[in-house]
Amino acid sequence: MTSHLTDPVLSRRSLLKGGTVLGAFALLGLAGCSNEGRGGEALAAGGSVALPTYVPYTGVPMDIKGADGVPDTMLRYPANPRPVTDGPPGDGQDIGIFGLTNTPVPPSVEKNAYWQELHERLGFALTIALTPSGDYSDRFQTTVAGDRLPDLFEMFPADVPGLPNLLEERATDLTSLLSGDAVKKYPFLANIPTESWQSCVYNGKIFAVPVPRGPAQSGVFYARQDWFDAEGIDPQVGSAEEFYDLCKDLSGGNTWALGRVPLGHLRQMYEIPNGWSEDGGTLTSANLHDRQQEALELGRRLVADGFVHPDGVPATQPQRKTWLVNGTIRMLDDTFSAWPDFSNYPIDDQFRLSVAPPPLADGGGTAGIHLGAPIQNITAVSARSEARAEALLDVLNYLAAPFGSAEHLFRTYGLEGVHHELDGTDPVLTEQGRTEIQLGLKYVVEGPWVNFQASDPDVAQAEHDAQAAVVPQAVRNPVQGLFSDTASRRGSQIGERLAAAEQDILAGRRPVSDWAAAVKTWATGGGDTIRDEYERALAERNG
Template structure:
């Protein structure tokens, strides 16, 4: 089997990818269905109710990509451009200080007075940037407390799926950005115009643009990572063609202090059984994946993996960094995570020859390959406070500056800081220092970001492998037809009814309830709010189709 991390040619589908897709073990279902949609997904995000308000897509061409993406696959850079050039002139904004409220998934950085990166950032901006960081797990509660106290700063980020009644909140608390960004108007902010149209659908509520997106595209799709180097060294062919072959492989890989799986790959198994990505649609009618006829088959298959000891016993409660450590040290052989997590493995103590690969799931009974579930297009969205309406153009200028595309001098600094302090060059690639790993974590990538680009500093083979894997699975990925549609019921009750259904799922996987418990629980989910969510999404879908022609 060829080494896909080091060969530049386009490998075959079989050689590039093996392993599986997974949403996670014992995970609660998404509020509106079995979905990869995440916190900004189905039932939480507005449809673009009038396509004419969407900003025009004007791709930035100032930095040529090493591999241009196609069919939904992101661009890829094998090396960071040498001597990145500035893409802006002058300093953004109006010279007045700016406050930002944003989430973080990393430890808090040093405060301004002890943070050389933050100080240099303010110098470049020409004003003081005040950043209020909150861990993402606490963000929803903190956001609502901030809103209730009327303490939103100039710019604030949101996980839209966590906010009940979001359209009304935005009407009251955020600036309507339509006249500044709709259609050709966005050309004034070229880095925002560089964000694909599909991502902007998550920012339109009541026919108005109220936010800017943090696009991710297929980078948020879940895939099963496999230790390619292990399989090659053992002479094992991990390319399975059915669930039973996958089961047999997991059995072969498990024993002693080794397990095949870091957690139950229920998403992977559901894809094997061709269960939809959240919702399916036919003639404008939506059906929740919760009610799909093969759900019990998928749950029974997943339950067997748990009962027969193929899943790490601590996999349910362990954090994902711990599971990654297990994959790196050989405790497990497969682990599900997003495409965006691939570069993160470089932060772990990798042994010589460490290699990863992914594979699309086979159909459960054999005879072909199932499609992966496409992840949400948007990580989160960011708005401008209504209290700062008199500065809207200056604040959009700041947001545009922070959205500088990959390969520009502005992006290099925002992402990596100052050479010799926060990173060292490996050829032309910026490799973070310890100081860089702590000081640069201001959460700016959750304020706004340009389109996702596959890149791994110091190791082009990782970016190449990620591109090859995406090229094999993204064009055929299964999208959620309700993605980007808003349901008020889902924003208010979706979490509650989803938790009840998720608890039954957990009990089934753990053997505390029979698989037959799923169907009545799914029907209760529908009666308890799921049917109302469906009706609201169907109306939003019909409105979208009318306005889009």
């Protein structure tokens, strides 16, 4: 298989559900719990605390060293990976984790050779309460209310109402253990880029460890390059109208250009900001951008003229990927992190993807993609486990062992001959491996993202090339790493209303002009308060 990209982590939820282009409230950073409650303050990730010193791990040379925000790339897994830790981590006591999963729950430890071997290597039992990502927010709130948080617990920061207060009450302050050079005691946590730590700081204290993602979560637009090459068509167009014409040419019979309206891609064409724009400390929501209606109008035309699969809205992203693989559609929006996922689909040796950067709507160049969030989620240490904080950080450090180490090889691919077989030096998961290793450890902690595809270096190379072409010019969201209490409590509610209006417009049930009224309702319903809170948080972060 040869390929170019796929999966926006998106919003965190949409990424965990299989990758997606950003809809209204996901794109604008408004995902959150709908619980009402007291609040209205925003806390910056920063204050006077010194973020952990960044010390990149250099023990495993990369085939392609990343630059300008582009992740490192490995074309082949290193031969004979060496251990990078000395003995079992922690204090020998068992550890409980409240975690999430985006895959079927694996066999229990009694029937799971991977889990049993993990215990053997750790020297203690790791109990993991796995919750499907779609149910995570509700289950987390129930667990907190019942005062049942275990030693380690994962969170999506934007989705936790009153997060700073919750962390003060239920989490251990890790500042003295991680701030500045203190993190060097945990070299693989020090290997996590500085920007990712901003989402772990509240009230001037470090309360968690991040799971970094960054550019891998950026939403991109995929084309079936093998098909385009065979037909002599270039998927890269020069304007919004040329994009419409391309979709028209690709649609007909039982084939459609698109699996859904790639609204994130369209908004990038019209240079609509990545969630918010900032000018001298003043923030403006992308909802208010004067070209929103133009992007929506283009999306409405694509639906009305039959260029979007008729089942695209209710379909899941895995279903849309299947359509792309079997030729039902020709293009699909997703994220960089989804590209390797196509190896799990019935593709042939000719299958190849490419990434088409968004053209400026009016022509004359290429627009910037929206840069993905620096983190996937964060993991905190329970206040009840404060006395074990150093031991728990030692375990997190062990689990964050870098790509190419013996620890990383086992954590990700399990035992050779059982969970994976070697293709040259590349570990390729067996069916038992695909089933047993899904313990959600990549959501507990992880080192920096590395582009890699076992048995197919062309995919990793193509992903690197695509990232190198678009990531350095990608548009950042200026509120990343900041917290708005109103967004966490009411963002989902007002965002869903705006998203419903958006879908009605795209489906032709409402005129495009209704967008202005829908945005006004969003603003008065909490959007303006969210802006004010983010501005205060931004000012605090900037000193």
